[in-house]
Amino acid sequence: MRPLLALVSKELLDLRAYPLDLLSYAISPALVVTPYLLLARLFGFDAGLVDSVAVGLLLWYWLSTLLGGVGLGLEEEMEEGVVETLLAHPISVLTLLVAKALGTVLLNLYITGAMVAWFFAFGIPLLLPWPAFIGLVLLTGAGISGFMLALAALMLLYKRTFFTYDLIQASLGALSGVAMPARLLPRPLWIISRALPLSYGIESVRRVLAGGGVGADIGLLVGLGLVYFLVGRKLLTVAERRMRAAGTTGEF
Amino acid sequence: MITCRGVAKTYVVRERAGLFRRGVRREIDALRGLDLEIARGAFVGLLGRNGAGKTTLLKIVATLLLPTAGEVEVDGIDALREPTKVRRKLGVVLAGERTLYWKLTAMENLLLFGGLQDLSRREARARAEELLELVGLSGFSDVSVEKFSSGMRRRLAIARALMHRPPILILDEPTTGLDPHGVEEVWEVLRSLREQGTTVLMATHNMLEAERLPTRLLIIEEGKLLADGTPQEITARSGAQRMAVLTLGSRPEVDEGLLVRELDDGSLSLAVPVDRLPAVLGQLQADGVHLANVEIVESGLWEAFLRLTGRPFDTNEEEP
Structure with missing residues (x-):
């Protein structure tokens, strides 16, 4: 547990290095999202729709930051040049990535809090049952983290050229139903969306927003996240061994 | 303390042949069946030109690299089967300056890496203060590493590697790129470790360093061990003359x-x-x-090295 806590603490200390980034995280996501919500209100769409879109966009930021923080593997550490030094300690790549996921979840809570505050400031009060919302957001974060661990393992196995950040972010966002319900997607894409934990997170929160219960979505969200975590753990073991065999531990 | 039996490492590289064509696959033998025994408390220097296999050997012992063949034991533990246990026995300082988090302070770096070795916060802080004193950085505990000189970073990297009191320290070219003052500062730390009886395996291609620090020197060339002995013995055996x-x-x-x-x-x-x-x-x-x-x-080790390896250092060749 101590190695994990030390790494999470390092993730948070990193934020101190660029304090203006924290200001940016508090302002820019809301400034990107809020105009669309205001525009929707201008055209007379009801508050339910506005809230529904707001929820999708809130969770899209979770996807985006977890992709950058975890899904790209150890790119940040590789650029910094510390990967081999870290792995000369009795920790695994999985521990490093879990620490990054925890650090990113904390950062996301901050971003979400700031966005909600901005929504209120712009007169868009989300009519949410807050404890349930926070619980669902955290579970969604855990589900996305599991998915990102598996993605990170692929990144380490096949290197970054296999995917690109923008393509993954846009695809996952669209398929998960960030801006519109996933059921409106063409059937093949809808089937893919069923394999993404974020889809269930967004749908759960929207259902709660509409006054309903979350039902089986929670189970699917947690279950899928766990499956991805286990797949990711296995793939990371393979990737770590392959990097040690090829001598490419510090390369990306 | 460290045992290598028949350790070989072959890197596979693929040449670039264009955007869509796969290039020719090449194999590079970095180590060719190396046998080695290092006793507790020895300060062993590993001397060789760039690409000789020094870093490859260090990384294999440090469990960062898997050999193609052979066995490695560190303090009686199989390094290939139980790398995590071996990592608790080792302090590792890899080549270059980028082995620390530059945005963190010296103390924060030591606390982080102490935590990775499972030290409690209190233990880590006490040990960090002790080590900062040892490496002459106690006045810079709360300064971020990016403000440090190269020599200070190397000394801090050594302190980092010693956080968990490892019985074995592995160093890869600890003074490369430092000015004479920086080199002396690092040597001072290494001399005190030698006196304390820490087992050290250090790669270098600095002749002066190889002559002055190790109690035992290994000359490695094209993945094979060419000479083994004290620097004086190697110089005498090589036939190098005044x-x-x-x-x-x-x-x-x-x-x-x-x-x-x-x-x-x-x-x-x-x-x-x-x-x-x-x-x-x-x-x-x-x-x-x-x-x-x-x-x-x-004429000392320099000439002995040239005689043994049969050619001068080629500083343009990089080790894989």
């Missing part, structure tokens, strides 16, 4: 085996093994050659 350099006013009639070089001022220099000096001086006198100066040059 030389006299004579500065002459005119070209002498000398053996082809002696090296004559024309100097900028038009005079000539002649390198003569000291045991042949009386005969050569007598010949020069008989020939009437004006002798302007005689200088005795202590």
